[in-house]
Amino acid sequence: MAPSAIEVERPVDVSTTPSVKKILSDSRLTAAQIRPIYGDFRDDLVRDGYAVVKGAVPRERADDYGRAFYDFLESFDLGFDRNDPSTIKRAKLPVINEKGMVLDYAAPHENFVWQIRSEPGVVETFEKVHGTRDLIVSFDAINIGFHDRSDFPANKPWPHQDQDPAKPGFRCLQGLVNLQPCGPNDGGLIVCKGGHIISEEFHKDMADEPRIPAWTPEWYGFTDNGMKWLKDHGLEWIKVCAEPGDLILWDSRTPHYNVPTTSKQDRMAIYTCYMPVSEATQEDLIRKKRAFEERLGTTHWPNARHLGTNIAKRDGVECPYNRSRPSVEPELTERAFKLTGIPYIRA
Numbered sequence: 001m002a003p004s005a006i007e008v009e010r011p012v013d014v015s016t017t018p019s020v021k022k023i024l025s026d027s028r029l030t031a032a033q034i035r036p037i038y039g040d041f042r043d044d045l046v047r048d049g050y051a052v053v054k055g056a057v058p059r060e061r062a063d064d065y066g067r068a069f070y071d072f073l074e075s076f077d078l079g080f081d082r083n084d085p086s087t088i089k090r091a092k093l094p095v096i097n098e099k100g101m102v103l104d105y106a107a108p109h110e111n112f113v114w115q116i117r118s119e120p121g122v123v124e125t126f127e128k129v130h131g132t133r134d135l136i137v138s139f140d141a142i143n144i145g146f147h148d149r150s151d152f153p154a155n156k157p158w159p160h161q162d163q164d165p166a167k168p169g170f171r172c173l174q175g176l177v178n179l180q181p182c183g184p185n186d187g188g189l190i191v192c193k194g195g196h197i198i199s200e201e202f203h204k205d206m207a208d209e210p211r212i213p214a215w216t217p218e219w220y221g222f223t224d225n226g227m228k229w230l231k232d233h234g235l236e237w238i239k240v241c242a243e244p245g246d247l248i249l250w251d252s253r254t255p256h257y258n259v260p261t262t263s264k265q266d267r268m269a270i271y272t273c274y275m276p277v278s279e280a281t282q283e284d285l286i287r288k289k290r291a292f293e294e295r296l297g298t299t300h301w302p303n304a305r306h307l308g309t310n311i312a313k314r315d316g317v318e319c320p321y322n323r324s325r326p327s328v329e330p331e332l333t334e335r336a337f338k339l340t341g342i343p344y345i346r347a
C-alpha cells in the first residue's frame with residue numbers, strides 16, 4: 001500500500017525514541033499492521049497514554065444526549081429540576097457516588113447511553129486501535145459531577161491505574177464521551193501524562209510499597225510515596241479538557257482520577273470501553289448476555305468480568321427508588337446489538 005501524504009510529511013524514526021519504541025513494543029497498535037506514526041489520535045495515545053478525539057459525536061447529538069441525561073435524573077420525580085440549582089440535593093436525585101457515578105437503576109442501559117455507545121465516530125475509533133470490527137462494549141456507569149456539591153460527600157483524589165501491576169503491557173483502552181463544556185476549571189478527568197510508559201519500572205521500584213486495599217487486583221492505587229515517585233521521574237498531571245461530543249481515551253496503565261469542578265459547569269461523562277470479542281471467552285459472553293437482558297452494569301471491562309446489581313444503597317439501606325429497567329428502554333441498531341456480544345455466542 002502506498003504511504004499516505006501525512007506519513008510522507010512526517011517521517012519519524014521510532015528507533016530513536018525509546019519511549020515510543022517501548023509502548024509500541026507491547027502495544028496492540030503495532031499488531032494492527034499500521035505504520036507506527038499515524039497522523040491522528042493514536043500518536044498522542046502512544047506518546048502520552050491518553051488522547052482526545054475531537055467531535056467523535058456531532059455537537060448537536062451530544063447536546064441531545066446531555067438533555068437526555070438530565071431527563072433521566074428528573075425521571076425519578078424526586079424534585080430535581082435541571083433549571084433550579086437549589087434542587088441539587090441527594091434526596092432529590094438517584095444515588096450518585098462521591099466520584100459522580102450512577103451505577104444502578106439500569107442507568108448503563110438507558111437508550112441515550114446505548115445511542116452514545118453506537119455512535120459511529122466512537123465505535124470506529126476503537127476499531128482503528130484494535131484493528132477489528134468484531135468488538136464488544138462495556139456496560140459501565142454514567143457520571144454526573146454537579147457544580148454544586150455542597151450536599152454531597154467530598155470527591156477526594158484517588159489516583160489509580162485500572163490494571164493489575166502483575167499483568168504489565170498494554171491491555172485495555174478506556175474511554176469516555178464528554179457531554180458538557182469541560183475546560184481547565186471544570187470537573188473531569190486528570191491524567192499522569194506518560195505514566196503508561198514507565199508503569200513497569202514504577203511497579204518494579206515500588207514492589208515493597210504497601211497496597212491500598214482494592215476490591216479487584218485490576219485496580220492499583222497510588223500512595224503518597226507512589227505519587228512522589230512519579231513526580232521525581234518528571235511526570236506531570238494534566239487536566240484533560242474537551243468539548244461536548246469529544247471522546248477521551250486513556251491506556252489503563254496511565255494513572256488517572258477525576259477532579260470536581262470549581263466552576264458553575266456540571267460535568268457529564270459516559271464511559272465507553274471496547275475490546276475485541278476474540279479476547280472474551282464463551283463463558284464471558286454468556287455472563288454478558290445476562291447483564292444485558294437484566295439491564296445490569298459492568299465495570300469498564302467489556303468482557304463483563306464483574307456485574308452490578310441495580311440495588312443502590314441510600315444511607316446504608318436499599319434505595320426505595322431502585323428500578324431494574326431504564327426509564328427509556330434501549331433500541332439497538334444491528335451494529336449496537338453486535339457490541340453486546342450476544343451474536344458471538346455459539347449455540
Ligand SMILES: [Fe+2]
Nearest residue numbers: 160161162256
Ligand atoms: Fe479508572
